Amino acid sequence: MAEIKMPLEPFRIKVVEPIRPVTRREREALLKQAGYNVFSIPADKVYIDLLTDSGTTAMSDDQWAGLMTGDESYAGARNYFHLEKSVQSIFGFTHVIPTHQGRAAERVLFGSVLKKGDIVPNNIHFDTTRANVEFLGARAENLVLPEAYDPVSDRPFKGDMDPDKLKKCVESKGAKRIPLVLMTVTNNSGGGQPVSLRNIKEVSGVCAHYGIPLFFDACRYAENAYFIKKREKGHDKKTVLEIAQEMFSYADGATMSGKKDALVNIGGFVTLDDDGLAEKIKNLLIISEGFPTYGGLAGRDLEAMARGLNEALDETYLEHRTAQVAYLGGLLDQAGVPVFKPFGGHAIYILADRFLPHIPRGKYPGWALTVSLYREYGIRAVEIGGVMFGSKAGQGNKEIYPELEMVRLAIPRRVYTASHLQYVAEAIIELHKNRDKVRGLRIVRESPFLRHFTARLEEV
Ligand code: F0G
Numbered sequence: 001m002a003e004i005k006m007p008l009e010p011f012r013i014k015v016v017e018p019i020r021p022v023t024r025r026e027r028e029a030l031l032k033q034a035g036y037n038v039f040s041i042p043a044d045k046v047y048i049d050l051l052t053d054s055g056t057t058a059m060s061d062d063q064w065a066g067l068m069t070g071d072e073s074y075a076g077a078r079n080y081f082h083l084e085k086s087v088q089s090i091f092g093f094t095h096v097i098p099t100h101q102g103r104a105a106e107r108v109l110f111g112s113v114l115k116k117g118d119i120v121p122n123n124i125h126f127d128t129t130r131a132n133v134e135f136l137g138a139r140a141e142n143l144v145l146p147e148a149y150d151p152v153s154d155r156p157f158k159g160d161m162d163p164d165k166l167k168k169c170v171e172s173k174g175a176k177r178i179p180l181v182l183m184t185v186t187n188n189s190g191g192g193q194p195v196s197l198r199n200i201k202e203v204s205g206v207c208a209h210y211g212i213p214l215f216f217d218a219c220r221y222a223e224n225a226y227f228i229k230k231r232e233k234g235h236d237k238k239t240v241l242e243i244a245q246e247m248f249s250y251a252d253g254a255t256m257s258g259k260k261d262a263l264v265n266i267g268g269f270v271t272l273d274d275d276g277l278a279e280k281i282k283n284l285l286i287i288s289e290g291f292p293t294y295g296g297l298a299g300r301d302l303e304a305m306a307r308g309l310n311e312a313l314d315e316t317y318l319e320h321r322t323a324q325v326a327y328l329g330g331l332l333d334q335a336g337v338p339v340f341k342p343f344g345g346h347a348i349y350i351l352a353d354r355f356l357p358h359i360p361r362g363k364y365p366g367w368a369l370t371v372s373l374y375r376e377y378g379i380r381a382v383e384i385g386g387v388m389f390g391s392k393a394g395q396g397n398k399e400i401y402p403e404l405e406m407v408r409l410a411i412p413r414r415v416y417t418a419s420h421l422q423y424v425a426e427a428i429i430e431l432h433k434n435r436d437k438v439r440g441l442r443i444v445r446e447s448p449f450l451r452h453f454t455a456r457l458e459e460v
Helices: 024-033 061-067 078-091 102-113 127-135 163-173 197-210 221-231 240-249 275-288 299-311 315-334 365-377 418-433
Strands: 095-099 119-122 139-142 181-184 214-217 253-257 268-272 347-351 382-384 406-410 441-445 456-459
Touching: 024 365, 061 299, 078 095, 078 240, 078 268, 078 299, 095 102, 095 275, 102 127, 102 214, 102 253, 102 268, 102 275, 119 163, 127 139, 163 197, 181 197, 197 214, 197 240, 221 240, 221 315, 268 275, 315 347, 315 418, 365 382, 365 406, 365 418, 365 441, 365 456
Parallel strands: 119 139, 119 181, 181 214, 214 253
Antiparallel strands: 095 268, 253 268, 347 406, 382 406, 441 456
16 A cells, blocks of 8 residues: 655644543533534534634744734724735735625625525535525525536546536526626535636636626635646646636636635635725625724734735645645545545545445434544534535425535644644544444424534434
8 A cells, every 4th residue: 555645744833722632421411512513512622623724724923923013093004005915916806805704705795796586606605605695585506517526536626617507507597697606716515626727717708708707715715726736737837826816817806715725813805806896895894894994804813814815825835735635635545434535625525425324314424423523532523414505495395415425624724733633534544443333313403594503413
């Protein structure tokens, strides 16, 4: 068997945060209290937290130094102009409108363009994106290629949108009902898979043909650009910055959650060229997020984001980041744990229905796996399957499940070392050997939107 190379951390540790394991008995009691929902477990009762890569980043010394230069003026803080400069130099759009995080950027953008009955195509909508679209009475359509749902196809850009599906969607619904097309990079809900430049160009061409603006959901743009450099022919000599600039040159704007590839704990923005739309967005922003030069953030947060955006394009950082994810994936794969391939940019996705074939979809195998991972090993992961994306839209209120039933092990940026990941791999491999003991669950309470955050379940 090929040896899996341990990724060497391109940083040394200056500040530490202790983590302590709690006993299995305590974890059992906590699960019961939490309604078997790991979102409701206090974080200091988690040993290794792979719930999300969002906002969980360790900032650099330079970013921490930047916090001290925060200008907390209500209007026109100097840090806003630093952020504006960073965003413009990478994204290339004129307007930079800060928000407190990605979903707030979605809300002010969609709130300014969507009407009831509109359609928003995407490769695959992330859950908050879908919820923000649906909240306005519009419909969210996923238009990826069929391979996106094939967890073993080795296609290097499974995040690509199907341009023919997009054309058909526009032809059948009419361009007037589609105020924008979105492209999520990387495609989080489809295994963290990148989108190729070729596809971006093609989709941009379709959008231009019908006069529909194209926006990026750009959370993980740096990871996507790095994959283009590594996997797409003809781009290996370019810098990741040049590739990112080229990606954005085919679009009309972007929403961004800074909590991913801007390497911050809080922050986001919308960026675009259209003056009229920017004005509408700012008007909406003022009601909920704040004045347009701070958008729900402190001056110091703007500074950390301005610096983090550039750090995320550092190729040594990106090389380690993707190697870390591939390291965990490789260890699991080699031991026969079913995982989504190829490995994406920010997480490893376990194929939960194959991991737990004795648990039917209606008893939520992905959720069951998250419960067992916490109970047995203190590891927190997130289900991306029937509880997150299931809906009672079938005949007679029958539940319909998404194509894939997965558990995501998201790797926070610059937080865990190779030995932490080794622990995670060993734990999952052991659980896989004892998988027959894992039980399914049923939902006892749920909310109408984004039910996974607050649902309560019990084991059956
Ligand atoms: N779009 C994508 C593709 C995301 O992954 C997220 C967040 C958002 C938008 C919303 O950004 O959290 O700053 O409001 N994803 C996190 C995750 C929560 O765990 O994948 P936000």
